[in-house]
Amino acid sequence: MVSKQDDLIILEDVSVSYWQNNVGVHSIKDLVVQRKNPFQNKTILQNISLTVKKGESLGMLGRNGCGKSTLLRTIAGIIKPQRGTVEVKGTFAPILAIGAGLEAELNGYENISLLLSLYGTNKKNGDPLGNIREFSELTDEVLRMPVKRYSSGMVARLAFSISLANEADILIIDEVLAVGDQGFQAKCMEKIYQIKKEGKTILFVSHFPDAVQQICDKAVLLENGSIVENGDVEYVCNKYSQLF
Numbered sequence: 001m002v003s004k005q006d007d008l009i010i011l012e013d014v015s016v017s018y019w020q021n022n023v024g025v026h027s028i029k030d031l032v033v034q035r036k037n038p039f040q041n042k043t044i045l046q047n048i049s050l051t052v053k054k055g056e057s058l059g060m061l062g063r064n065g066c067g068k069s070t071l072l073r074t075i076a077g078i079i080k081p082q083r084g085t086v087e088v089k090g091t092f093a094p095i096l097a098i099g100a101g102l103e104a105e106l107n108g109y110e111n112i113s114l115l116l117s118l119y120g121t122n123k124k125n126g127d128p129l130g131n132i133r134e135f136s137e138l139t140d141e142v143l144r145m146p147v148k149r150y151s152s153g154m155v156a157r158l159a160f161s162i163s164l165a166n167e168a169d170i171l172i173i174d175e176v177l178a179v180g181d182q183g184f185q186a187k188c189m190e191k192i193y194q195i196k197k198e199g200k201t202i203l204f205v206s207h208f209p210d211a212v213q214q215i216c217d218k219a220v221l222l223e224n225g226s227i228v229e230n231g232d233v234e235y236v237c238n239k240y241s242q243l244f
Contacts, residue, residue: 007089009052009075009172014084016045016070016225044070046225048084054057054169057202059212059233061240062222068205069223072174075203090169090201093119095160108143108150108158119166128165135191136161137184153181160188164195171195174205199220209237 018040045067052058053155060068073087075078077092094101101118102111133143136157148154163171171192192215196202204215212219212233219236221229223243229236 005068006053006055008054008056008083009050009203010087011048011050011075013087013119014045014048014086015078016067016074016081017041017043041188042227043156045074048227050227050230051087052203053203054090055199056202056218057196057204057216059216059219060203060205061209061236063243064220067225069220071155071175071207072172072203073144076172084196088170091166092170092172093163093166094170094172095163095174097207102155102159103146104148105146107137107146111147111158112143112162113238116165119168123151132158132161135187139194148188153184153209156217157184164191168200170201170203172203175207186201209240 018041020040048071060071062068070079072094074081075086075088076092077086085189101115106114109129110128116128133140138154138157142150142154147158150158173192189211192204193230196215202215204212206212214235218231219229219233220227221236221240229239
C-alpha cells in the first residue's frame with residue numbers, strides 16, 4: 001500500500017495570474033491619456049490540486065494556452081502562485097523549453113560547465129561531460145561554437161543531454177522531443193524508459209497522446225487553466241482527443 005510519505009509533489013488550490021496590457025500602453029503619457037485601466041488580470045491556472053507520487057510518470061495534456069507549461073514552471077519553482085501551496089520533495093532535471101537555461105553567447109562546453117555547477121552535479125560519480133558529449137552526439141567542433149550558432153535540433157540535443165546528466169529525482173519534459181531528427185527522438189524516448197525503470201518521477205507535457213500513453217502511468221487534462229480530468233492515462237488521452 002502506497003503511503004503519503006511517497007507523495008513527491010503536492011499542489012493544493014494553486015492559482016496563477018498576471019497583469020496583461022490590452023490597449024498598447026507603453027509610456028507614462030499613454031497611461032495618463034487612458035481614461036480607463038488598461039491592464040487586465042488574466043488567470044492562467046485556477047484552483048489546481050494535484051499529487052504525484054514517487055516513481056509515477058504523469059502526462060499533461062491540453063490545447064495551446066490551457067496552462068500546461070505554466071503548471072510545470074510553477075512546480076519547478078520558476079513561477080510563484082498567487083494562491084495555494086506547492087511542495088516538492090526532490091531535485092529537478094528540467095527540460096522546459098528549447099534552449100531554456102542555455103547562454104547563447106557561451107559555447108557548448110561552457111554551457112555544460114555552467115549548468116552542471118548550477119545543478120550541483122557531483123563529478124566524482126562518473127564523467128558527466130563525457131556522458132553529455134556521447135549522448136548528444138555533438139562533435140568537439142560544434143561544442144566549441146557559441147550556442148547562438150546552433151540549429152534548434154542541436155540546441156535540443158545539448159539541453160536534453162545536460163538535463164539527463166543531472167540525475168535528479170524528477171525529470172520534467174515540456175514538448176522538447178518535438179524538435180530534432182527521428183533518430184535522436186527515439187534515443188531520448190529510450191532514455192526516458194530507462195529513467196522510468198529506475199523508479200524516477202517523470203512529468204511529461206505533449207500534444208501527442210500516443211507518446212503520453214507510452215511513457216506515463218497517469219495523466220491530467222487541462223482546459224482554461226483547470227484540471228478537468230485526472231486519472232487513467234488511456235481514459236484521459238481519449239478525452240483529450242475528443243476536444244478536436
